[in-house]
Amino acid sequence: MGLIGESGSGKSTLSRIILGLENPERGTVMIEGKPISLWIKHNQGSMSVVFQDYYSSVNPQFSIRSIIAEPLIAIGDVENLDERIDALLTKVALPHSTIHKYPHELSGGQLQRVCIARAIATKPKFLVLDEAISSLDVSIQAQILDLLCNLQKEMNMTYLFVSHDLQAVAHICKRIIFLCKGKIVEELASDQLNEAQSSYAKKLLHSVMHFHSPNDTIRREKVTLE
């Protein structure tokens, strides 16, 4: 599920509430029929998050091995730790030698893969990706998106993909929720974006800048924004 909104729309606040990191003033958040704080207590490790800023998401003094091991140690699940860390690195297409490295030695894309490995270490049911690819180069974004797609299918996870990047969201999500000034204004299937009803969603969708390549087979006429 994609959550799209501009900066200041409340999407990060919403994802923090869902993660149990902040409390709403009114209303409830239920996961699998349970209020969120109770669900998190009974399902340790079942919800994970990957943030936008990979460098501040990791302890710079930890080796990559320690970074990935941290959540497993936290929930007391330490059997065959080294093997499992190796398996996780393979899952995110990083070489075994990465375990000895430190965050500053890795590129953005590599470090984000480490953060993803850490997030899936506890085999979560639910993964919140809060602008997880926004700080990466376009070519790396494409690779990470493909990785996330594969992991989702392989591990049967549910994703909440929070982003301001419509094209990335359309690439990976089945459904998209549009958030505007803290309110949900539209929900669409990602392959039916042309059926948007709300004026905000329409404006957002039509404002996406399109790269015109000479091989464009899909032709769109210029849209005048109201």
Add this chain to the structure above:
Amino acid sequence: MSLLEIKNLSVNNLRTGQQIIHDLSFSLHENRCLCIVGESGSGKSMTAKAILGLTSPWLQVNGEVLFKGMNLIEQSNATMRKVRGQKICMILQDAMTAFDPLSTIGKQMIETLRENLVMNKTEAKELAITALQSVQIYEPEQVLKKYPHQLSGGMLQRVMISIVMVIKPDIIIADEPTTALDSINQREVVEQFKKLLAVNHVSMIFISHDLSVVQYLADDVLVMKDGKCVELGEASKILSTPSHSFTKFLIDTRVGLSQSFQQSMSGGEAIVLES
């Protein structure tokens, strides 16, 4: 006419011996927009910093950066401060860190405007309000009272752009100014840059990895990889028929990432959208 000429620019890290920028040469012509394209680590931001004398002390900058008869590399700090404040202004990538967290936006805007333009506090405040309105910030008086941490990254970016817009420098160097913005804000900010080029006749170096923005704004394109120039020339030519394989790779990835979205927007077939 060449407004800014970069000749054989190189940047070396004296600590590690690593060469970060290799023998880079290009020109910025008057009232043209040159986009520098490349991935992170390609040297695009470093090039901008080298032009403005903002590189760290352990980085050695060689070559020539010719602006109005001066080689900027040889100028004193005092001269460069004046150049940076009034003639060649930079809009940074990370708006959040550009602001003093302990001062209100209003105080910082007024201070910057008075530092670089001749005016009193009242005039500066009025200009600040006009500036904010021009970047679609609709409650400017409220925003002036806020502290940087109270505004979103996107809003801070727009505040920064608005300051530069009212200073009206000869050259604007914008380093990934729209990267953190959503489509609507990005479109509006990009249109503002377009307006600046058309109406104010400013010249621009626009650094971006987003090829769709580059295609919209650029007259000329410089593609960088590993600190070197890989391709340089007119944007329309390079983006439609790139010669270098790396440029082709960047274009292919951009197109690939947009496919699902584009297909969905046209309902899977070619349609005409009307206003």
